[in-house]
Amino acid sequence: MRVLVIGANGKVGRHIAYKLKEAHYTPVAMVRSTEQIPQFEEKGIATVLGNLEKDFESAFYNIDAVIFAAGSGPDTGADKTILIDQEGAIKAIERAKHFGVQRFVMLSSMAADRPESGPSGLRHYLYAKHRADEYLKQSGLSYTIVRPGRLTNEEGTGRVQLQEHMNNFGEIPREDAAEAIVRLLSIPKAENKSYDLISGEQSIQELLL
Numbered sequence: 001m002r003v004l005v006i007g008a009n010g011k012v013g014r015h016i017a018y019k020l021k022e023a024h025y026t027p028v029a030m031v032r033s034t035e036q037i038p039q040f041e042e043k044g045i046a047t048v049l050g051n052l053e054k055d056f057e058s059a060f061y062n063i064d065a066v067i068f069a070a071g072s073g074p075d076t077g078a079d080k081t082i083l084i085d086q087e088g089a090i091k092a093i094e095r096a097k098h099f100g101v102q103r104f105v106m107l108s109s110m111a112a113d114r115p116e117s118g119p120s121g122l123r124h125y126l127y128a129k130h131r132a133d134e135y136l137k138q139s140g141l142s143y144t145i146v147r148p149g150r151l152t153n154e155e156g157t158g159r160v161q162l163q164e165h166m167n168n169f170g171e172i173p174r175e176d177a178a179e180a181i182v183r184l185l186s187i188p189k190a191e192n193k194s195y196d197l198i199s200g201e202q203s204i205q206e207l208l209l
């Protein structure tokens with residue numbers, strides 16, 4: 001299965017691309033510049049150039065599934081959050097529909113399902129993620145939405161807590177979030193479902209068994 005990773009050069013996106021390869025998928029890493037290509041080519045991972053603010057349609061040729069892991073990051077203004085996290089994601093969903101993609105996995109954020117509850121400084125970000133998630137749910141695509149808590153750069157533990165709705169907030173290593181996302185890609189029970197995700201006790205390899 002050829003899986004397009006949008007935001008592959010990101011801290012989670014890189015883990016996703018590498019873990020897809022380990023799990024015998026065929027990842028295609030969408031990156032924004034040529035300098036970002038060698039790190040993937042060295043590992044035998046195909047790349048494609050694409051920018052969510054421009055045309056990236058050619059990235060979708062021969063793609064079976066999409067993982068959207070892009071984001072404008074904390075150092076840009078609300079305008080970029082809307083352009084990338086919301087409109088970029090919506091454009092990717094539209095392209096996925098157009099090209100008949102079988103599965104779309106969205107890396108969202110904890111609290112994106114209830115953006116009004118977030119701290120005021122984060123609310124525009126949570127609303128952007130929320131709108132992208134809602135657009136995906138209505139798209140007719142087969143989807144899975146993953147809403148992780150605060151992402152850390154700690155080494156992965158292979159153990160998480162995954163629930164459709166969680167009342168407690170928490171954090172999770174980026175490596176574990178990536179592994180869970182790759183795992184959910186192949187689980188029929190995860191189809192058309194949304195999950196909160198933090199560190200926990202359950203083995204990622206046994207999720208939803």
Ligand SMILES: NC(=O)c1ccc[n+]([C@@H]2O[C@H](COP(=O)([O-])OP(=O)(O)OC[C@H]3O[C@@H](n4cnc5c(N)ncnc54)[C@H](OP(=O)(O)O)[C@@H]3O)[C@@H](O)[C@H]2O)c1
Binds near residue numbers: 006008010108
């Ligand atoms: N930080 C947290 O605690 C937290 C919690 C929950 C969810 N999230 C979400 O998790 C996602 C990934 O997080 P992360 O830590 O991996 O972020 P990251 O390292 O900043 O990665 C984001 C990626 O998006 C790419 N991107 C930005 N604008 C783009 C554009 N116009 N076209 C194509 N790609 C573009 C970046 O490309 P370049 O590499 O070229 O810059 C980068 O590779 C984000 O959406 C974030 O909102 C974060």
